[in-house]
Amino acid sequence: xxxxxxxxxxxxxxxxxxxxRATQMLLGSLFNLPNPRKGFPLLVRQLYMVGHQSLLIxxxxxxxxxxxxxxxxxxxxxxxxxxxxxxxLVALSLLRELGPVVTALLFAGRAGSALxxxxxxMKATEQLSSLExxxxxxxxxxxxxxxxxxxxxxxxxxxxxxxVAILGAHLVGVDWLGIDTGxxxxxxxxxxxxxxxxLNGLIKSLVFALVxxxxxxxxxxxxxxxxxxxSKATTETVVHSSLAVLGLDFVLTAxxxxx
Amino acid sequence: xxxxxxxxxxxxxxxxxxxxxTMLALKVANAGIGGSKETFELNAKFDNIGxxxxxxxxxVGGVVIGRVENIFVDPTLYVPVVSLAIDKQYECKFADTxxxxxxxxxILGEQYLGISPVIASESSQQSCLGQAVAQSxxxxxxxxxxxxxxxxxxxxxxxxxxALVLEELIGQxxxxxxxx
Numbered sequence: 001x002x003x004x005x006x007x008x009x010x011x012x013x014x015x016x017x018x019x020x021r022a023t024q025m026l027l028g029s030l031f032n033l034p035n036p037r038k039g040f041p042l043l044v045r046q047l048y049m050v051g052h053q054s055l056l057i058x059x060x061x062x063x064x065x066x067x068x069x070x071x072x073x074x075x076x077x078x079x080x081x082x083x084x085x086x087x088x089l090v091a092l093s094l095l096r097e098l099g100p101v102v103t104a105l106l107f108a109g110r111a112g113s114a115l116x117x118x119x120x121x122m123k124a125t126e127q128l129s130s131l132e133x134x135x136x137x138x139x140x141x142x143x144x145x146x147x148x149x150x151x152x153x154x155x156x157x158x159x160x161x162x163x164v165a166i167l168g169a170h171l172v173g174v175d176w177l178g179i180d181t182g183x184x185x186x187x188x189x190x191x192x193x194x195x196x197x198x199l200n201g202l203i204k205s206l207v208f209a210l211v212x213x214x215x216x217x218x219x220x221x222x223x224x225x226x227x228x229x230x231s232k233a234t235t236e237t238v239v240h241s242s243l244a245v246l247g248l249d250f251v252l253t254a255x256x257x258x259x
Numbered sequence: 260x261x262x263x264x265x266x267x268x269x270x271x272x273x274x275x276x277x278x279x280x281t282m283l284a285l286k287v288a289n290a291g292i293g294g295s296k297e298t299f300e301l302n303a304k305f306d307n308i309g310x311x312x313x314x315x316x317x318x319v320g321g322v323v324i325g326r327v328e329n330i331f332v333d334p335t336l337y338v339p340v341v342s343l344a345i346d347k348q349y350e351c352k353f354a355d356t357x358x359x360x361x362x363x364x365x366i367l368g369e370q371y372l373g374i375s376p377v378i379a380s381e382s383s384q385q386s387c388l389g390q391a392v393a394q395s396x397x398x399x400x401x402x403x404x405x406x407x408x409x410x411x412x413x414x415x416x417x418x419x420x421x422a423l424v425l426e427e428l429i430g431q432x433x434x435x436x437x438x439x
Binding site: 047048051052091095153155156157162163188189192194198 | 262265266268269271272273275276277278279280282283284286287288
């Protein structure tokens with residue numbers, strides 16, 4: 001019986017310690033920037049790894065999601081003779097929900113797992129300790145550029161995702177199913193607002209960027225430095241950040257879009 | 260991978276992001292040019308607003324000149340009050356006898372506000388804009404002693420027509436049938 005309480009207490013304290021370490025790492029890398037001249041090339045390199053290399057998966061999945069939305073929306077709307085409203089249907093569901101959320105999920109799988117594995121291996125091969133031995137702060141040199149790269153690229157990726165998906169919906173809806181192109185765009189423009197829809201979607205993807213990159217970097221930085229530990233940390237990154245994104249999405253939607 | 264190539268590819272990535280934002284802002288959303296125009300506000304009391312919504316269009320002969328800004332219940336009379344945000348260029352152009360009614364586009368469509376404007380007289384337009392009123396003897400309103408004002412920011416529209424509610428119409432129809 002005592003043993004059970006002991007274990008319960010230990011687990012709780014461990015969780016709190018983990019949250020504390022994660023916050024320390026976040027603050028240490030956010031407000032501890034390397035000087036711009038040295039830091040900028042590092043940031044550009046990470047933007048390439050995290051952002052540019054995710055472009056292909058984001059654009060292809062965006063195109064197909066837009067096309068599927070248009071097909072499904074059309075089959076329902078055509079029964080009511082309202083197929084002209086396909087434009088706002090697709091645009092609003094993409095800008096408010098699917099764009100930020102699907103981008104964050106893909107980003108967690110494509111870039112988050114890579115970040116965790118990279119930093120985990122750095123830890124396992126003691127590269128992080130050697131940096132410290134040379135009086136280089138690994139938070140500054142390794143974590144901070146990756147964190148900022150994730151924070152900058154995710155909103156851009158979400159915007160690209162939505163834009164490509166709307167073009168995909170246009171391809172299916174207008175070119176294949178024969179909706180009038182003028183009403184497709186004009187009804188969409190009448191329904192979508194810049195502040196309420198596009199900027200709120202952007203705020204969402206900024207929040208998701210923070211959460212996903214933070215979880216990925218923390219899991220890598222805090223992993224058990226063995227091959228098994230790295231594999232566990234990578235899995236945890238994808239699982240935890242996907243759940244966090246979906247949960248946060250509900251909270252943000254409730255705050256932003258319920259009047 | 261040399262660093263110049265990486266820089267170019269990252270530049271391409273950021274450019275694509277900005278291009279996507281521009282496309283969404285200009286092509287998908289209505290804002291940009293049309294959304295943030297200067298407006299002035301009018302209020303109108305109705306008996307029943309039906310299912311009029313905030314952001315519903317305000318039209319003059321089918322042309323959108325503004326949007327419904329807010330809908331609330333008057334704290335003393337307990338009737339719905341609609342505030343209208345109308346394009347600034349129409350300020351001081353309509354007389355206060357202008358009629359505003361809640362209309363429906365199509366059979367099942369959205370409800371909107373239709374304004375049938377009464378053009379304000381020259382002198383009331385000038386006094387509304389705060390200019391010196393040029394005396395003109397041939398002003399019909401003054402001849403008949405009718406005092407009409409031009410509508411400016413914060414004014415109340417009095418001539419309003421409420422939304423048609425289907426249940427009331429059916430009720431009236433049945434009542435009339437019964438009477439025959």
